[in-house]
Amino acid sequence: MFHPCYSAKQTSVDQAQLLKGVLELAVLAVIAQGETYGYEILSTLERAGFDGVGDASVYGTLRRLEQAGHLSSRLAASDSGPARKYYAVTPSGAEQLEAGTDAWKGINGALERLVES
Amino acid sequence: MEGDQRRTREAGGVLTADDYVRRVAFELRDLPWATRRELVSELRVHLAELPPGTDLGERLGTPEDYAADLRSAAGLERRRGVVAFLRARRPRNVILTVMLLVSIGLAIGAVVWVRSYQPIAFAGSTQLPGGVKEAPGIDGNAVVFHKGQPFQYGFTVRNTGRFAVRVLGVPYSPALPFSARLSMSGPQREPGMEGPWKPFRPFDLKPGEIRWLVLEGAYACHSGMGAGTSSGIDALPVRFSFLWKTSTASIPLDGQLTFLFPKGCRYAVAGK
Numbered sequence: 001m002f003h004p005c006y007s008a009k010q011t012s013v014d015q016a017q018l019l020k021g022v023l024e025l026a027v028l029a030v031i032a033q034g035e036t037y038g039y040e041i042l043s044t045l046e047r048a049g050f051d052g053v054g055d056a057s058v059y060g061t062l063r064r065l066e067q068a069g070h071l072s073s074r075l076a077a078s079d080s081g082p083a084r085k086y087y088a089v090t091p092s093g094a095e096q097l098e099a100g101t102d103a104w105k106g107i108n109g110a111l112e113r114l115v116e117s
Numbered sequence: 118m119e120g121d122q123r124r125t126r127e128a129g130g131v132l133t134a135d136d137y138v139r140r141v142a143f144e145l146r147d148l149p150w151a152t153r154r155e156l157v158s159e160l161r162v163h164l165a166e167l168p169p170g171t172d173l174g175e176r177l178g179t180p181e182d183y184a185a186d187l188r189s190a191a192g193l194e195r196r197r198g199v200v201a202f203l204r205a206r207r208p209r210n211v212i213l214t215v216m217l218l219v220s221i222g223l224a225i226g227a228v229v230w231v232r233s234y235q236p237i238a239f240a241g242s243t244q245l246p247g248g249v250k251e252a253p254g255i256d257g258n259a260v261v262f263h264k265g266q267p268f269q270y271g272f273t274v275r276n277t278g279r280f281a282v283r284v285l286g287v288p289y290s291p292a293l294p295f296s297a298r299l300s301m302s303g304p305q306r307e308p309g310m311e312g313p314w315k316p317f318r319p320f321d322l323k324p325g326e327i328r329w330l331v332l333e334g335a336y337a338c339h340s341g342m343g344a345g346t347s348s349g350i351d352a353l354p355v356r357f358s359f360l361w362k363t364s365t366a367s368i369p370l371d372g373q374l375t376f377l378f379p380k381g382c383r384y385a386v387a388g389k
Binding site (some may be wrong): 023037038040053054055057058059060061063064067078081082083084085 | 156178185186190
């Protein structure tokens with residue numbers, strides 16, 4: 001039976017909570033590599049190891065980031081079906097990514113030091 | 118959409134991509150129409166991107182779970198209330214509905230107004246029958262009934278409204294102690310006497326226009342009256358039409374006209 005949660009599928013609540021905190025950053029990081037669309041973002045996240053991320057969570061995050069002005073979007077025709085929505089990081093999104101990455105590195109470093117001590 | 122190639126199985130049967138999208142849209146029905154359309158459109162594109170044969174339930178969860186995750190991740194709270202209800206409707210449909218309701222309201226208002234439109238009023242002049250006199254204890258004018266004697270009574274009507282009406286006549290009333298044909302004057306702006314009258318034909322009474330309506334005939338018994346009794350009229354009915362409506366206006370006169378029956382009046386049944 002399928003048990004959905006905020007940002008992960010078929011995974012534990014703990015992992016879902018961890019992903020919830022970092023998903024926004026991960027999505028910004030993927031789009032910062034170049035203009036891309038929803039399905040490709042999901043595929044990139046899965047390849048990077050975010051294989052438990054739910055599709056709905058990614059699309060919801062994309063909408064929230066766009067509403068916050070961190071992403072811009074445009075529709076472009078695709079060869080295989082309906083027009084895709086391509087996302088790009090705005091200057092405010094780049095700042096958000098930089099600040100978030102620094103914060104994440106700080107948290108990660110602190111956690112590593114705690115675990116190793 | 119390649120709906121046939123992407124589906125999932127449910128207790129109720131196979132759920133196609135179109136069914137999936139429809140159910141997600143239903144779960145998001147409280148969101149503003151533009152937001153819902155955008156989210157649903159993006160889901161359609163996403164389902165089209167999925168490899169053929171993808172099990173939607175396994176990949177995305179149930180439509181209800183997908184909608185809940187989407188709502189949660191996007192920060193879209195469930196909305197309630199009249200405003201949310203209206204915003205969730207397609208703007209074009211809201212506009213059409215409002216226009217329809219306004220049109221219905223205007224139509225009802227127009228019907229009510231037409232039904233109540235009665236612009237005909239007494240114009241201030243009457244032509245009293247011969248032999249009229251003031252009688253003690255009687256308000257207005259009085260005339261003695263003489264069966265078979267000539268009778269003439271005229272009154273003026275004016276259109277006090279902004280639209281023309283068609284005057285159709287003065288309905289016969291068995292209470293009136295005379296038999297008469299209706300005559301009329303031409304259109305006037307002031308209620309001056311303009312005889313001779315011409316036979317009545319229905320006519321349009323334009324705004325501000327005045328016409329004489331004259332009852333010409335002879336005293337007659339249409340109902341029995343005892344000796345020493347009297348009867349009176351203080352208003353006369355005028356039949357008129359306006360647009361699709363035909364009705365009768367009671368036109369109050371400038372004073373009561375009383376018929377005195379010193380010898381009574383025996384009602385004669387036809388043929389006897």
